[in-house]
Amino acid sequence: MRVVMVCQEWDATGPHPVAADSARDVAVRAWGEAAPHVEIDAFAIGDGGPRSADAVAGSRSRVGGIDAVPFADQGRSEADAGALMVVPSGRDSRWNPLDLASGLLGLAAMAQADARRITVIVPVGNADCAGDATLLWGSGAETPSLVGAARAGLASLDIVILTTTDRPLLGFHGMSSALRDGREADAAVSVAAQAQEERWTGIAREVDAVSSRPMLVGSSRLSDQPGTGAASGLAYCLAALGGRIVTDAAGYLADAAGVARALEGDVAVAVALSPTLSPTSLDHGIASALARAASVAAVPVVAVAPEVHIGRRDLMAAGVAAVYEAGHGADALAAQLGRVAQTWTPRT
Template identity: 30%
Template sequence: MRVLLAPDCFGTALTAAQAADALAAGWRGGAPHDEVTTCPMADGGPGFVATLRTSLGGDVDAVTVTGPLGDRVPAAVLRLGTTAYVESAHALGLDLVPPARRDPTRTTSAGAGVLLAAALAGGARRVVVGLGGSATNDAGAGLLAELADTLLGEGAVGTAGAVLRRGGGALHDVREQDLRWLPALRDALRDVDLVAAVDVDVPLLGLQGASAGFAPQKGATPEQAQDLERALGVFAHAAAAALGPDPVRRDLLAPPAARPGARPGARSGASRWTALPGAGAAGGVGFALALLGGRLVPGASLVADALGLPDRIAAHDLVVTGEGRTDWQSLHGKVVAEVAARALPLAVPTVVVAGEVLVGRRELSAAGVAAAYAVADGAEQVAAALADPAGTLAARAARVARTWSPA
């Protein structure tokens, strides 16, 4: 049997390439007669640039940017002709913040602005920004401020820059006049094809938005998540107002207009950006890039196209994918859902091997997944698996291989 192994990274425990190698070692141990091929994947989050470089080649520029806590961290720009690929996780990644210091009310996306500016400085006319795996939840306010000061001149943002770079918790007091430079920044990028490769298709606000859906896993308490939801709503209203009237329907998720004289219960003006699928990616950086005229596209789909995934799947009898945790997010633009969607019309079964599986069989089946297997169940098994992630993943893959491979 011909088996294609196409996993994403397993959180911070294994890169996609390491996960693919562990799955391959396990599968060959359980079914040595099978023909196994690896195809590491990415969805815009960690591993985005490395995965694309493996397939596409290109030149890599090493740069230094601002991390989520304001320290200096290494990053990279992948260049292919006039196209540049960058990975926001290099500047905003959750792995850059020690667990004891994780607080999305304070972490900033400013480093992503430095990274985007570096891509533009090399003459790129098309910039693809991978979004996912961030420690931030500031709707890209830090990115916008950093990019404005770079492209429009130091001080273009004025005194509001300090607030915008302070994290999502500081956005409650942002007003339209604080963002008066936004139209000029958008205009400065009018000749650049800006693409946001998002890892999830969620909006900025709401029950599955950046704050409610993702802030807790970045260290926020329930109270902080609610506070961030309100703060991002205020910022979104101010940004929409600064960019001018928009002839689309009003955004019912936005909070009451935060300006003197507003009617009690009044909603903010029309803001098509907050409801865009992917606006909530990377703590709302998708929203910020949309404000600048960027297109939001599914990162897993972009990578699948770049790797020629359908042709690879068609040459195999079974495809195995995986990730650290398969949960509701996995069905909203992640690698697992994308691989299954590409395999389904080719009548090739998709099997998931994940660190944890928190989605029911019915939901997985509806997404095109034939079966899902967890490496660990419960806190104790998860802790044991993290002690030897490659070994435990390989062991689970060997058992799965004996189930699926013909005797």
């Protein structure tokens, strides 16, 4: 009997956050003590945000204003040893567009010197970036010519943009609507949202003309594509440089870690350790991503989080069999997983 666990940072917004790899170690130890007869395959992955590379083992290299970590895709038959995941230098939790631009240009120069193409994974999640996202294109780069020049300079890179939202850049459900969520009665917020929409509409009118791609179904405008509104428009700016957006960041990282392969065979249950469980995190978090992967192998999925703010109907719709609220801290995680282990992997 086996158990597959996928662990993200535990209690990320609580008083005592636990890094993804440490949460994995706590989980394996707690489950092993409660059910020593079970074999455990445990994976630590990022949350899809700027610090996702913290869960990736490997040495870091400083390139421009960012760090790069080797990222092998274990989900493929042949791991892509040339891929890199980037992360803000130091402990910054947000992307600085200028630092990111210098780092990407540095990686592009390395690729050109080696006469090869490098896959670069940029996890943006949906956190605000530290500065105007258009600075990624260069100073005063709200013009197609500067965007085209920046795009040409990065032609040696295959940029993968990980987001945790489907929000497009423009429109009723676009980036500006995030300002109004829960604050629709605030006149100042409404004015700010309208100003943001107008500014980005002007930018997109110019940039879409050189960056949009033909589509068989739906709008061909880049600004209409899901995920382009992530991280204050940073995802759109990266996509305008030729990057491709992946809105299921958790699923991408889990697949790359080899979770789908681990689910094959005699697996009793798959366990998702989520930083929190809310409607938003359920839609784009590890619980639903693991449920989709596990459904292929007919493996039930349970989720454990410090706090749970969703109902059973939403869980069932996401394919999650059960959810457990553990409370905050590593000790609470260990105690709850001991109980979950006794429920889902009892001695026979």
